[in-house]
Amino acid sequence: MRKTLALLSLMGIALINPLWSAVAQVPNLPLPVPTAPDILLPPIPTTPQIPPLEPVALGSCTPQYACLGWDEQILGQRGKAGDRKALLASIDNSLRYLAKKEAIAAYQNYPIKEITLDRVRRSLLRFRQLVVSSKSTAQLQAAVRREFVFYKSVGNDGKGTVKFTAYYEPVYTASRVKTSAYKYPLYRLPPDFNQWAKPHPKRIDLEGKDGLLGNKSQLRGLEMLWFRDRLDAYMVHIQGSAQIKLTNGTKTSIGYAGGTDYPWTSIGKELAKDGKLPLEGLTLPRLITYFQRQPQELNNYLPRWERFVFFQETAGRPATGSIHVPVTAERSIATDKSLMPPGALALIYNSFPYPTSVGKLERRTVSRFVLDQDTGSAIKGPGRVDYFMGSGKLAGDRAGITGGNGSLYYLLLRQ
Known part of the structure; x- marks a missing residue:
């Protein structure tokens, strides 16, 4: 269920040419x-x-x-x-x-x-x-x-x-076990989530500033998949589901299982507010290109969306x-x-x-x-x-x- 929106691999997004033409095919109508x-x-x-x-x-x-x-x-x-x-x-x-x-x-x-x-x-x-x-x-x-x-x-x-x-459903590669390359996790819904006191822990509390809080996180043991790139895992949070190519050659899929009680925060608007990117003409490809060129900025901006999303395996279902x-x-x-x-x-x-x-x-x-x-x-x-x-x-x-x-x-x- 897509709660964060509602879903290409990260490489696919990054290859978008922001200068693609925008040609209207319906004449005499306001675009x-x-x-x-x-x-x-x-x-x-x-x-x-x-x-x-x-x-x-x-x-x-x-x-x-x-x-x-x-x-x-x-x-x-x-x-x-x-x-x-x-x-x-x-x-x-x-x-x-x-x-x-x-x-x-x-x-x-x-x-x-x-x-x-x-x-x-x-x-x-x-x-x-x-x-x-x-x-x-x-x-x-x-x-x-x-x-x-x-x-x-x-x-x-x-x-x-x-x-x-x-929105869309991305396709990513992930591992069922943590490795030196695949180290950014997605988590299952905690079994006692309904009993969590509010306000809920924030994203930074659950995964750390760098996304690698690991054994120090209260979510330890709930890891379900591990990603090579932190932005991949974050994009799954944004889209709410994904088709997964596992490193062992098999496939699966994941979907929304729950999320903490915080509102939407626009990372793009945060970058614009800090003068890092112009808001006018800011597209998802430009945002991703920015983080690929300056990956250290992920630690500064991803935690600003305080909401955290949990997933469940959906066995290839759409x-x-x-x-x-x-x-x-x-x-x-x-x-x-x-x-x-x-x-x-x-x-x-x-x-x-x-x-x-x-x-x-x-x-x-x-x-x-x-x-x-x-x-x-x-x-x-x-x-x-x-x-x-x-x-x-x-x-x-x-x-x-x-x-x-x-x-x-x-x-x-x-x-």
Whole structure:
């Protein structure tokens, strides 16, 4: 479960060229301005707003055609093989969640009375039927306009502005035993964690300034994996899960098991505050390059995020969201689950980096149907969305430079 956000090997991230072109592929539409991902920036301060969503008429969404139900990646020529299959799988994951007792509890006190578990479930079932039966994008769009109501997030400004970031599931190499090379541990959840007194110990108390507190740590004996690079282990804390290549040639995976009770701290913003890097244009690749060139700075900055994360082995299972179903690459999002309807069908509008035929990344403004299946400690308020990019190198490359302000809509059947 991704609590810290929500997931390329470190080498893959470091190879990102920060000068990649950002070319929009949708003409005559205002492009969202790219901003740093959530590892770099703290949650946007917001004043609690009730309701977090408001129904909108289709005409009020122009020029953002997102609200009309466009998603050329499902049925159009710009789609890729398996994209519709991935959407259907993500819908099925949400339907499984909505059949559980935890979903019933989550919707009992949802702040918008007309958004009920039954309506969300029926909306998913009908939308799934339309995706399967529609012969063209236009046919699907027409059916969505006819049968669904759009609820727009009020955003972080009350006007619908939503900040987007992306996360991914990294792939790292680790050892089951400590060696001279593999010496930075990840820890299991302490069996008595629920009895820990608050305030909890801080990161520096649990792993030391250099991450090597070892036998002096109260976590001694709970080590589950050892990493060669401290930043690798830290990135797993950030992303909340990882696929692992073990040094003995086998593979496994790890996922979130719990975390100490401290808020998100932006390491990127801390560096900028100290004048080490400019905040404007600061991306994850630039941040990692900085630490690779000055590894001693890890000891100064990583402890500033006081929260500490514990993991469990998941035996190769895919990354799992906060509603306890797998998250699907480019079809799952993370939002503030105290405000947004868990498992629901949504439509996002933003620009994202896409690979080109020459091996670069360029930005393209798109609308995509997604399922709301995750959350994160940096994802607070109605104006935040974290977009799951998938696993591995390319997913991390893309997630590292994703940002911008866009829009978020939820789709529900007309009552």
